[in-house]
Structures are given as structure tokens and as C-alpha cells.
Amino acid sequence: MQLLALALYHQDGTKTPRVLRFRPGRLNILTGESETGKTGVLDVVDYCLGRSKPGLPDNPIDQTVGWYALLAEFRDGRRMVLARPRPSGSSTNEAFVRSGDQTLSLPRANELKVNSNAAALRSEVSAHLGIEDFRFQPPAGAARYSFDVSVAQAALFCFQNQDEIAAKKTLFHRQTEDGMEQAIKDTLPYFLGAAGPEQALRQYRLGEARREVRTAQRKLDASLRQREVLDTNGITLLRLAQDEGLLSDVPAAPDADAVQALLRKALTVAPLAPVTSDIGDRRQELNEERRTLREQLQEYDAALATVDRWQRRSFDFTGELHLQVDRLKTLNLLGPERDHNTDVCPMCTQPLEHPDPSALDIARLTSRLSEELEEAVGVQPVRQEHRRALQAQRDDLAERLKLNGVFLKELMASDENMVRLQEQHLRAAHLQGRIAQSLAHDGRPSNDISQQRNMLASAQDVVTALEEQTANDDVPAETERRLADIAADITPWARRLKLGQSSAPNEAGISFSQLSVVIRRPQGRLPQERVGSAKNYIGYHLVAHLALHTYLRRHHRPVPSFLMLDQPTQAFFPSKPRDASTIPDADWSTVTEYFRLLHDVAELNQGDLQIIVCDHANLPDDWFQEAVIGNWRPDNDGTRNALIPPDWLH
Template identity: 50%
Template sequence: MHLIALALYHRDGRPNPRVVRFRPGALNILTGESETGKSAVLSIVEYCLGRQTFTLPDGVITNTTGWYALLVQIGTTRLLLGRPAPKGASTNKAMLVIGDRTLEVPTADHMHVNADTTAIRTELSARIGIEEFRFQPPAGAGRHAFDVSIAQAVLLCLQKQNEIANQSLLFHRQGEQGIAQAIKDTLPYFLGAAGPEQATRRHELAETNKALRRVNKQIEEARRRVEDGEAHRVALARMAADAGLINEIPEALTATALDALLRQALNAVPDIPSLPGQDTRRERLAAERRALRNQLQDINNARTILDSWQEESTALTGELHVQLSRLKPIGLLGAPPGDSNAQTCPLCSQRLPSPDPQISELQDLTRRLDRELDDLTALQPARNRHREELEAQTREIQARLRNNAATLEALNASDRQLRQAQDQRTQLAHIQGRILQELQRTSPQGKDDLADLQRHAERLAEQTAAIQLLVDADEVGAETENRLNEVASLMTAWARALGLEHAATADEVRISLSLLNVVLRTPNGRRPLTRIGSAKNWIGYHLVAHLALHTYLHRHNRPVPGFLMLDQPTQAFFPEEVHDAVTVLDADWEAVRAYFALISRAVSQNNGALQVIVCDHVSLRDEWFQEAVVENWRGGAALIPTDWISAES
């Protein structure tokens, strides 16, 4: 896969995009002054290849661009990968168009979302030859499985400015969480040392080991149940013997004999006397007690009514005495002879202002009150007799209640021995119930299940051993190192050609899979890049590592994109804050020329299979260099045209 063109579309919808074209299978150089957008090219390419996170900083490019597009070619097929400018920090929206060699960068009115990043990566992965398989980490590794795709392959194709000069990191985004391990997991596949077959075997091995552990756990649980069941059954047999359900248990007892004893105890019928029919007598006593209590309650209610009547009679008697005490003095007076006029006062014989009741009426009232008082007095003995009768009935009922309670207590006392017999019956029934439950739980079927589990575990162990032999035969680690040996031979030759530090005396310069860095094997031991000084050497070793790795990948037709993008590989040769390397006079131009010459030579040796895109300040006068320049952003030229900026402002 090579890059054909990079296109940016203005936010205002103008039809023609800004297009940067690349030559496939060749060295492509984007040179220019600082702040012209050179470093942004790599981030845009990565975004168009399906990365969801948008890494371009806010500025002229993000303020003016509405769509980003990348035209790539894989064999005779071209794919247009479009991504709209995200509204936030990330997006998965995309546009995917597939065509032949005639497919070109479209105008703005053809840009629309019709896919997502997953579709882009799936399509690219399939077309560059990445096989469909899911990487399974080793058992207990503590990380998740993932699908191998172009997402991991592209990490081998990009080198940002802060990565190519880093002595601790060799690959793109290696310092981000999880990326270094993803590179370690997938580099053997991209080198050809491992493939879906090995991953499938490792997955099968992990699954069979998991199944074996699960079955072994079930076996332990079943065996523990059987062992615990034996001890529990012996304890039940002893309980049955103590309760008289079976005879004494012999010392040597087999499982079969134990089963027979338990079944004998289960079927035993204990000789326990039955309870006599006392329930009817208790019910009769209880009914009598309820009736007596009801009678007592009725008597109490009647006595309450009698007491209330007595209180009312006493109050009425007192009131009558008061009234009589007021009326009886009137009987001492007589009416004037021949005068029955109610308007004459009987005391002073004077005329009254209003007529008074007749003296005869008052005397009649007095006599009537006397009769009522006599009647009330006559009723008092009857009330007293009734009270005495109620009290006598109360004493009789209370005596009968005491007799009832005494009879019931005597009945309960006589039942004590029979209740003990009933408790014994309940205890024996409880023991027989536990024996029945145990016999059902630890039936011969349980032992058969244990035997089945053991046979299943044996089959899984045999299967695991067979798969383990295949996995061991894969020797992915050793095969990876063998393939890295071929990469190391190129790295060593090119490092010596560049005159990198320690390269001349080193036996070998290679990539360490465990460190993910360049390591020199010297007579004094291994020397990693972290123990080598100077940014010039760090950049030089990065160059030889990536050029050698891509050369190997091309020779063995491995499914990795055939381009390598390098951002500022000569930064170490210029003073800080350089604006334009063309104006720098004190740089080591011969070393710069040697670096670019190595890149050009590596591209030529790959016979059109490798495309290298370099974004740098450098602009050498050599003819071969100038022929490789595809964009020169000086004198106002830049990734974003000036008319875009003026329109934006």
C-alpha cells in the first residue's frame, strides 16, 4: 500500500481541495520552512487511516479545513479515505470509496459520510493481506484479546519528530498505554514468525486448560462430597444404633455394609406406646372452663347493673327527702275560712301580685312524694337479697373453675410419661428422615458422576498435552529472533556506513523485541540505545532500524503498508529554533547528505516496493534530492494556501 495524494477541503465548501501528491515506490520529500504544516502531514495521514483521536493542534489547519482525505493504492486498486473534521477530540465518521487506478481526489460536493473507522480499517486490513485472526494473550497475562489489523501495522510506518530522535522509544506511539505491548504481540506475526494457526493453537490451549481446571475443581468437590458423605453416614449409623433402630455397628465396615445398616434403620418400626385418647377429655374440660368463665362474666355484668341501680336509687331517695323537707311546713298552715283564692298569701293573708298554686295541690304533691319514698325504701331488701345471690353464684363458679384447673393439671401430670414416648418417636422419625436424605444424596449415581468427571479430566489432559506439543513446536520466540537476525544484518551494515557511534566495533546491531529498541551486541556485552549519546546517533539508529525492517517486510511479502513516513529526521544537525535549514551554514551537511542518501539507496534496493515520505527543513542541491522533492514550502507556500487564510480572516 502506497500513498497517492493527500487532500484538504475548505470549510466554506469551495469545490477544489488543496492536494499534496506523492510518488508510489519512491522517495518523497516535503521540504520547507518551519510552521508551514510539514509535521501536520503525518497526523493527517494517520487520522485518514482510521485513528479516532484527532491529534492536530488548534490553528490555521483546523480553523480552515472541513474534510481530510487520503488516496491510497494497493495493487491495481485505489481507495479514497475521507474523514470530516471532528467537532470534538475524536470521531469515528468516515468516507470510503473504492475504485481502480483511475480513481482520483474528488471535488468537495462528493465528500459525505458513508462509513466509519472500523470499515476503513477492516477494508485496508483485508486488502493488504492481514489474515482474520484474534490475538490471544498467554493465560494469566492480564490483558485482553484483540483483532490484528492495520491499526497495529501502521505503527511500524510512522515516525514523528519527537519519536525519531528518542533514545528510549523505537516505534510510533510506543510510549502510550498498551501500545508497546500491542507491538510486542503483533510484531512476530508481521515478521512471519507467527500466524493465525499459532494463535488458534494458543487459544485452544488456553481454553482446554481452563476446561481442565474447571473439571478438576468439580472432581475435588465431588470427592469431598463423597468423603464427607462417608463420615456423615457413619455418624448417622451410630445415631441410629443409639436410638435402637439397628444393632451395634461393627468395627470394620464397608460402604456396602454401611448402606445396608442405614436402610435397615430406615425401615425399622420402633415399639413405642401410643398415646391414649386424652384429647376428648381435654376438650371437654376446656369447654367447661369457657362456659364457667362466660357465666362468671354474666354475673359480674349483672352485679355491675345492680350497683348502678343502687347508686341511682340512693341519689333519688336523697332528692326526695330534700323536696319533702321543703313541702311539709306548708301542711302546718291552713287556708283562710271560706277563701280559696289562690291570690291570697296563706301566711300574711295579703293579696299576691300573681296567683300561687293551691295549697291542696302542694299537699297532694307532698303525699305523692311520701309514697314514692316508701316504695324506694321497700325495694332495698330485694336488692340486697339479689346481691347476695349473685355473690353466692360467683363463689360457686370460682370453685368449679378451681376444680377444672386442678383436673387439667392432674391430666397433664399423668401424660408426662406418654409425652416422653412421643418425643422419642419424633426423634426416631428425625433420624430416619436424615438417613433417607443422605441415601438419596450419596446414591451410587454420585459415585458414577465422580468416575465420569475423572474420565473427562483424563481426556482433557491428553488433549492439552497434544496441543502443548504443537504450541512448543511453533517456537514463535525463536523464529522471531531468527527473522530479526536478517533485519540485523542490514541494520549493522547501514549503521557502519553512516559511521554511527559504536557501530564499527559492534558485532551486531539489532532490534530487541523485549525492549522494543535498538541494541548493539559488542565484545563488552549488550549496549541498548539508551546507553548511547547524541541525538544524531539516536536518529541514525532509528533510520537504519526502520529501513531494514521495511526492507525485510517487502522481501518476505508481509502484510504491512509499503510506506514509511519520517518527520524531521535531520533535526539534530541544526541549531535550535531553526526556521529554514537552507540558511544554516554550520550544520554537518555531509552527515545530512549521508542520511538522505541511505534513505534513497534503501528505496532503490526495494525496487518500487517501498515508499518513503520525509518532511524536513532540508533542501540539498543534489540532483537526486531535488528529483525527490514533491513540495517546497518556502516563499509563502505552505500546506494551507494563503487565499484560505485570507478568506478565514
């Protein structure tokens, strides 16, 4: 798969699309000033291959474009248009896909309608590339998900952003994103040809078989532990049964069969039940009698209190009557004064408004009070007799209440003994329930453990057979061997660029475990990050990817046949140069050698590899100018050339 054209369509669809043409099988150079959109070309191509997020900055590209379209051609001559709309949010899965022969070209703006999605787009591209339809299954127990191998992983080997090509520790596109490093490790063996769907399927089946072995082993271990627990539990139950009187003469160390027999015997023994009696009813009767006696006793106490209260009041009343009668009896001492006129004051002889009582009236009152006093005194003996009767009845009730308490105390003592017997009966019955439950759990067929041993042996046989099948599928070793073949190109090209640590006898290669370049020296391996200087980081990225793609093309592996590089010469210019071609003191000889290597590797692959470079450099050499597909610098009239046409910004 190589790229023929990239098109950007304006949002309103009326302006002429911005089309960037590529030359297949050759070096393509897009040169120009900074901030002209060169870096965006790589992001747009990556987005058109199925990424959900375009990764474009909020600049004129994202603000003016409505659709992005990529025209690609495959080895068999078939072509595809892969178009994606500008997402309305942070991402989108919408897509437009069209396939055809060599006459297929970019669509018109009004033809771009969503007819697919990103997943279907990746699936169609993968099929055209020849990526086999299989799902990568991570090893058993790995904390990651399975995924379908597609162009989404293959494209990771085709791009080098500006910051990626100068990275110290990483080598591949998006390697620092979550999960991407592991995805590269999972799929690199397949894309190199060190592993295929068959190996992946065998590895998956081997993982499943090993999981079955672990499951069978856990079940067998659990059964053995349960058997051991049951044996120990059986001995314990025998001792308890002996303590509760269900068994006697239990051996000190009975075997498993004896344990089972004795436990079954314990189930046949009826536990000693407490003697039934009417203690509960008798206790209830005594409690009822006690409550009644207390109520009656309270009534007699209240009656006695009432009698005593009336007796005291009677004494007070008769005493007062005696005093008043004694005072009135003094009237008998009067002489002629007895007949005094009570209407006149005896002192001043003046008439009284209210006449005084006469002596005769007072005499009559005295006589009446004397009669009442005699009646009150006569009642006293009757009242005292009534009180003695009440007291006698109250004493009888108190005696009966005392006797009731004695009976209750005797019943409580008897009841405690009954409770002890009842508790013993309940313990024995509960123990028999435990014995029955234990025998029920242990009532499985005796060949269960043997059956589980057979299942474990069968699962182990399957693992052994699969391990024999996969013995020749030493994917890591085969991957390292193929990476060694790639290193055969990396080393001479590194020496050609005079990169650090590249001189003989040192050899450079790609580390599968670290996914970076490593220098193999007699004194030990040197990781890429310790080589030092941006020139070396970029140089080793450059030669590693060139060697990788040369290997992929040589062995016809299903990876897109293009390599896109952004700013591979950035180490030789000041930070963010406006136009590198105007910098007189740059290391132009080294820059020339970098581009010359790119040109030569494209020629070496004889049309099977397309290299696309976006850079500030613009060399005057004929071979360089022949590779230029765009020069985004102002024209003589000052017209600005960039990815977005100037008229789109007005």
C-alpha cells in the same frame, strides 16, 4: 505497497484538489518552514489507511478539507484509491475505495461518494499486501480480545511522528496508546515471518485443549470431594439415626458399603409416633367452660353491686324519712293556733301573697310519709334475701372456676409430654428425609469417577499431541533470531551516525519484550532510555526502522513498503525553527549524514523501499535536491506554499 500521491479536496468541491506526488522506491523529502502542514501529511496517510480518527488539529486543514485521498501501488502493479471523508464528529468509518491497473489515477471531486467503510478498506488493502486471512487468538486466560490481523497492525511499523521518533522508551507508532504495545507484540512475529496462521491456529487449539484439561480436572476434583463429603456425611447420619432410635449397634468404623446398608435400614424403621388422644379437644372444652364461667361470674358481681347500691340508697332514704316525720309530729303540740288563718301574716296581720300551708295539710303529709316509711322498711328483708341468693350462686361459680383451673393444669402437664414425643417423631422423620436425600445424591453409577478420569486422560493426551506439534513453533525464539538479523544492520548504521554507545564491541538491536532499542555490552544490556540525548534517541529510532524495513523487503513480508518520518533532524535545531535552512550554526555535517543514510538505504533496497521525510532541513547537495518533492517556503513574490493552498483560506 508504495504511495504515488496524496490529494486533499476542498469542502465545496469546486476548487482544484491539492495533490502531493510521491516517487516510489526512492527517498522523498518534503521540506519547508514550520506550520505549513508537513506533519499533517503523515496523519492524513495514516487516516486514509483506515483509522477511525484522523488525529488532525483544528487548523486550516481540518476546516477546509472535505475529502482525503491516497493513491497507492502494489508489487503486482495493481493500484488502489483509498479516500476518507472529513468526519463530521470525532471519528468516522466511511470510506471510498477504487481498484484498478496502472492507469488508475486520483478521482475527481464529484466522483467521491461513500461506497465502503474502514473495515472493508483495511480488508482490501490487507489482501493486496498478501496478509493472510486469520484471527489472532490471545492465550487462554489473557485479559484481551482476539482481532483480525490486517494492515491496521502492519501500518504501525511505517510511521514515526515527530514526538515518536524522539521518544526515550518506545520505538513504534502509537505504542503508548492503550492496547497498542500488546498488539505490536502479538503481530510482530507474524510480520517478521517467525509465525503464521498455522502456528496461531495450533497455539489456539493448544490453549483450548489446556482449558479442557483444566475443566476435566476441576470436575474430577469436585467429584472426589463430593465422594469424600458423602462418606463423612454418611457416618454422621448413622450416629444421628442411632441417637433417634432408628438404628442400634452401629459399628465404630463401618466401611462405605456398610454405611449404605445401614442407612437404607434406617429408612425402613418407622419412627415412634406419639399416642393420639383427645387432649386437644378436652383442653378446648375446658377453655370454653372457663371463659363462660368468668363471664357468668362477672354478671353476678355486677348484680351484687347493683343490690348493694340500692340497699345503701334505701338506708339513706328511710333515714331521711324518719327525720322528716319526727319533725312534723311536733305539730300535735299546737293549741288554738291550729286554726289560725293562713292567708294573714301572724306577726303583722297583713294579707300574704301566697298563703302558708295549714296545720291540717301538714298533718295529712305526716300521715302519708309515715305510711311510705312503713312500706320501705318492709322491703328490706326481701332485698337482703335476694342478695344472699346471688352471693351463693356467685360462690358456686368461683368454685367451679377454681376446679376448671386444676383440670387445665393437669392437661398442660400431659400435653408437654405429648409435645416431646411429637418432637422426637419429627426429628426422626426429618432424619429419614436427610438419609433419603443423601442416598439419592449418592445413587449415581459407581463408574462416574472412572469415566471422569478417562475424560481427563483423553484431554491430556490431546494436549500432549498438540505440544509435540508446536514443539518446533518456538515463536519467541524464532522472533529473537530474526531480530538478531535486523540487528546486523542496526549496529553498523548506528556507528556510521556515531551514536552514543555504538562503538565496538557494543551491538544495538530491538528488544522484543520492551519494544525499544537495547545496547548489548560486555558489562550488560543498556536500554535505549539510558543512552541519553535527543540526537541518540532519534538516531537509534532511525537506524532501527531502516533496518527493520530492509529486512521486511528482503524477505517479502506483507508490510507496506514505505517509511514516513517526521522531523528526524529536530535535535540539531532550536525548538520549532521557522526555517532550518537559515540557521548557520547548526550541525549540518551530522544532518547531512542522517539524510545521506536515508538516501543510501533507499538505494540499497533497489526500489523496494520508499522513504518519505518531512523536515525543516533543505541541503544544497544534488542528491538531496533530487529527492525533494516539495519545498514549502514562500516564493520570491511572497506567495505562501503549504499543504493547504492560500486561496482555500479566503
